[in-house]
Amino acid sequence: MRKLAEVFLLAENRLLREALIRLLSKKGEVRVVGANGYSRDVHHEVIAARPQILLLDSEGLEVSKSTLIATLRSAIRNLRIVMVDMDPDENTFLGAVRAGIAGYVLKDASAMEVAATICAVAEGKAVCPPALCIALFRAVAQHTSVRPSTSWTPSLGLSRREEQMLELLRERLTNKEIALRLNISEQTVKNHVHHTLRKLGAPNRFTIV
Numbered sequence: 001m002r003k004l005a006e007v008f009l010l011a012e013n014r015l016l017r018e019a020l021i022r023l024l025s026k027k028g029e030v031r032v033v034g035a036n037g038y039s040r041d042v043h044h045e046v047i048a049a050r051p052q053i054l055l056l057d058s059e060g061l062e063v064s065k066s067t068l069i070a071t072l073r074s075a076i077r078n079l080r081i082v083m084v085d086m087d088p089d090e091n092t093f094l095g096a097v098r099a100g101i102a103g104y105v106l107k108d109a110s111a112m113e114v115a116a117t118i119c120a121v122a123e124g125k126a127v128c129p130p131a132l133c134i135a136l137f138r139a140v141a142q143h144t145s146v147r148p149s150t151s152w153t154p155s156l157g158l159s160r161r162e163e164q165m166l167e168l169l170r171e172r173l174t175n176k177e178i179a180l181r182l183n184i185s186e187q188t189v190k191n192h193v194h195h196t197l198r199k200l201g202a203p204n205r206f207t208i209v
Helices: 014-025 042-049 059-066 068-075 090-099 111-122 130-145 160-170 175-182 186-200
Strands: 005-010 030-036 053-056 080-086 103-106
Touching: 005 014, 005 042, 005 111, 014 030, 014 111, 030 042, 030 111, 042 068, 053 111, 080 090, 080 111, 090 103, 090 130, 103 111, 160 175, 160 186, 175 186
Parallel strands: 005 030, 005 053, 053 080, 080 103
Antiparallel strands: none
């Protein structure tokens, strides 16, 4: 039997929160464990609920600039983020991806589509509207094309393993996921991540782009 996807709703609009709660409560594979608007202390409520999925509205992308998303991802292991009520704007979409979201749902999506996205993301998949996939492919291609001149070089003192670690951090993998990918222990991963971030002068893994 599939485990319920536990979701916390963060939406500034109360009507939107209530509508999402009603819609998602009808879906047997989703359980809403909390809902609220944005406030200075809302992260405490989210952390206490320890959801598997954080569902944000469009306001969440602006709020994320105050490190809310980074704070929650650091506090809740394997937290996955879905954004809903979004317009099909390429820059907004790419900004959300950089902020760490794994699911992106446009505002005209049906309740079934929202629930399906939540379940897919809970299973470790990434979901975005087909019309925006090309924007993601284009951004990756552009990043790769300029890589030779901007990539991390030996002058930064990164070992081959640390360069590999950097690539996996860019994929937003957790320590456990990296350990499974490389077939090494989580403690070894933690050590490599610590040394890599220190050499790069990065305050945390979420600043790696």
